[in-house]
Amino acid sequence: MSLKRQICRLSKSRGTKTTCAMAITPSAPIRHSKRARATFINGDHSGTSVDGTPLQSQPKRQRRTRARRQTDLPAAHVAHPLPTNQLKLPQSKVCTKCNALKIAYESPLFCCAGGTIHLPTNAFPPALARLYTSPDEDAVHFRAYARMYNNLFAFSSFGGDYIASTRKGIYVFQLHGQIYHNVPKLLPDNCKPKYLQLYFYDGQHEALNRIRCFPEVRGNILNTLIQITTDNPYARFFRSLRELPINENTQIRIHRNPVLDQRVYNAPTSDEVAVIWTDNSSSSESSTPHIIVTAKNNQSHRIMHYYGCYDTLQYPLLFPYGECGWVQGLQKLNSNAAQRGANVHSRISSELSQTVECLLEDESNRAVQIYGPKSKFVSCRRYYCYKLQNCPGNMLLRTGRCFQRYVVDMYVKIENTRLDYFRNNQETLRAELYQGILDTVGAGEHRAANIGKRVILPPTFLGGPRDMKKRYLNSMALVHRFGKPDLFVTMTCNANWPEIKDQLASGEEAHNRPDLVARVFRAKLLALKKQIVEKQIFGEVAAYVYVVEFQKRGLPHVHFLIILKDGYRLKCPADFDKFVSAEIPSMANPSLRKTVLKHMMHGPCGNLNPACSCMKHPNTLGRCKFNYPKPYTPDTIINGSGYPDYRRRNTGDVVVIRKHNLDNRWVIPYNPYLLSLFDCHLNVEVCSTMHAVKYLYKYIYKGHDRVSFSLAEGEEPQAVDEISQYQTACGYLHVKQLGEYLALIYLRHNHR
Incomplete structure (x- = not known):
């Protein structure tokens, strides 16, 4: 009889409800009959098995497997031999449909959805391609100020609360809240033209007017870019206004979606992007929806995220030929086959759903089908997923800092399209x-x-308040079912991983390729999960949860909470030392010692470096919020707060890290096996008592840092709009998050 059937039969005999988690993963104490339970006392399996049959009558292979499991140490045990080589991901593959390079563990539909999506590649003039890729001095200067030069030629403004800074040599673009693209009026104020006004106002001195905007602008680069933009249909149109008189009655109508079918051709002509509108013109003469720009108006004209011209008006140096961006209704190539899968009901019958949760889940699945893999339309996420693929000739990935802002902007566009669906389908979402x-x-x-x-804002929106609360409650339900977690594991991306370095072009830097960094990190995350769950390096896993976050300097990291089965739980400080070390390895192990000194030494902070970031926390101002340096401890103990103090002996081993002498008191706890295998910052901690459980689960599901505020006139009741609250009060979005769009949060059982 199989183990699964044994568990089900024994559970039913005791009157307990058999769940999938219990039948597949019997991690909690199984309620056997008295006869079966008596054979497990003190690990004595010499009598009978669970079903009462003598072990001698069982197959020899099964008995050998039991003996081997009892004698073998888990791979992460400190006594286990360390791996000699760093873990390497499976070899990358190339999609046969679109020639996109696929990182390990990526879905076959990740790039072109099985050949149903095809978009023209954005072409770059040779002069512009040289500025983005050449090692020449002027090209290096251009890449350092790429965002500035793009703003100089942008037709629309970029509004929002954002930060662009370089921290520890890594350039990061962060956004807080919403993004606004606005087109100014035609006539400038105070004779200071900006954005699209620079193309026609005082056109004889266009170069001089642009140089006055930023002191860092170089004349030779500016003249090159002016020549490049002569091929842009928007630039040609607005420069043509130099020859026309512009007065207070002049109107410009910019077409929202200048290209009707991007599957054929994506670059419009100057006649398709905009028209001049006078007072005696009839509105019926315009055959397409348009944006009206007037000569004198105190209000800006906003470019909505679902307009086809949204991308090209803001990023002329990324789309030099005026290529159109994502629009609603863009169809896939194989639209006939996709149409059969897109015929879904507009409503879900409540009579067929037994509970509220089932009803919401059914309607969420219906929503996915509208823009899902079987839909005939290309969703916003799939559109930009295709645009950011590592395909031959995709120069968009080589545009450096300007590309980083573009990625954040498109991430917000994707989120807004999802929020638009929820706002427009409130009745459908019940x-x-x-x-x-x-x-x-x-x-x-x-x-x-x-x-x-x-x-x-329903819980089906990833990262929303209801979604975070649901995941937290689910994780606490796992604690109720399987017990407290045993290990807390944190892995941070290493930008120097070979899988990242090998994909970079000559002279390219990892922090300018957030798409590649996020995709490789996701593959490493899945490899780590395989080590923990499938290879059982800590022992058999009962349940686990993990969440992906992004540091303020841009690198992603993951938090794991792992619950082990009863036979593998860490119950005392002696068990802690089997998997966690907080000391500098000796010279006898040079490879591990080098890795620890590179990734697992904190700070320095305190008096050695008062400017360290850990010293600036408001609750612990003036001291390290992680309490480094730790005191010397001859043996691992559990302190009064319920947290372990790991063994840190005074061995006299002192190393120089960042120009300061450090010892064992500065070592971040780690597991030697995992650290040798992944070559990155990989912190392993023991959850020793129940005091830390709720804090840890709240920590990994805390969501974005945000502030709550409300504006109202008097005591007039205001309708609650959860979507607007989320858009205006959500935390900082990092540039790496678009690549991890589908990997924000995972919560899964161990289905083994």
Whole structure:
């Protein structure tokens, strides 16, 4: 009889409910019959098995497997031999449909959706391609100020709360909240032209007007870019206005979607992008939706994220020929076959759903089908997933700092398209299920007038407040079912991994390729999960959760919480020392010692470096928030706060790290096996008591840092709009997050 059937039969005999997690992963104590349970006392398996049959009557292979499991040490045990080589990902493959390079563990549909998506590659003039790739001095200067030069030629403004800075040699572009693209009026104020005004206002002195905008601008590079933009249809149109009189009655109508079918050709002509509109012109003469720009107006003209001209008006140096961006209704190549899968019902019958959760899940699945793999339309996410593929000749990936801002901008566009769906389908999403009195009171509402006036952001939106709360409650349910976690593992991306270095072109830097960094990190994350769950390097795993986050300097990292089965739990400080070390390795192991000194030494901070970032936390101002340097400890103990103090002996071993002498007190706890295997910052901690459990789970599911605020006139009741609250108060978005769009948060059981 199989183990699964044994568990199911024994569980039913005791009156317990058999769940999938218990049948597949019996990590909690199994309620056997008295006869079967008696054979497991003190690990004595010499009598009978679970079903009562003598072990001698079982197959020899099964008995050998039991003996081997009892004698073999887990691979992560400190007594186990360390790996001699760093873990290498499986070899990258090339898609046969679009020639995109696929990183290990990526889905076959990740690039072109099986050949159903095809978009023309953005062409770059040779002069512009040289500026982005050449090692010449002027090209290096151009790449350092790529965002500035792009802003100088942009037709629309870029508004929002963003930060562009270099920290520890890594350039990072961060955004807080929403992005706004606006087109100014035609006539400037105070004779200071900007954005599209620079193309026609005082056109004889275009170069001089642009140089006055930024002191870092070089004349030779500026003249080259002016010549390059002569091929841009928007630039040609606005420069043609130099010969026409512009007065207060002049209007410009910019076509929102200048290209109707991007599958054939993506670059419009100057006649397709905009037209001049006078007072005596009829609005019926315009055959396409348009953006009206007037000569005198105190209001800016916003370019919405779903306009086809959204990308090219803001990034003329990324789309030098005026290529159109994503638009709604863009169809796949194989639209006939996709249409058969797109015929879904607009509503889900509530009679067929037994619970509220089932109803919401059914409607969420229906929403996925609209723009899912079987849809005939290209979703916004799939569009930019295709645009960012590592294909031959894709110069978009070589545009450096300008590319980083573009990635963040398109991430916000993807999020906005998802939020647009939820806003426009409140009735379909059964918002009334969230508008009851109990849910309203539970959310803190105390005014009866607001009940029923809510715009709901459902839990199916990844990263939203309801999604975070659901995942936290699910993780706490795992603790209730399987017990407290045993290990807390944190892995941070290493920008010097060979898989990243090998894909970089000559002179290219890893921090300018956030797409590559995020994709390789995701592959390493899955490799780490295979080591923990499948190869059982810490022992058999009962359940686990993990979440991906991004540091302020841009590198992604993952937090794992691992619950081991009863036979592998870490119960005392002696067990902690089997998997966690907090000391500098001796010279007898030079490879591990080099890795520890490179990745696992904290700081220095304190008096050695008061400017260290860990010294600036508001709750621990003036001292390290991680309490480094740690005290010397001859043996591992559990302190009064419930956290372990790992063994840190005073061996006299002192090393020079960042021009300061450090010893064992500065070592971040690690596992020698995992550190040798992944060659990156990989922190391993033991969850010793229940005091740390809730804090750890809240930590990994805390979501974006945000501030809550409300503006209202008097006591007039205001409708609650959860989508607007999320858009305006969400935390900083890092440039690497688009590559990890589908890997924001994972929560899974161990289905073994």
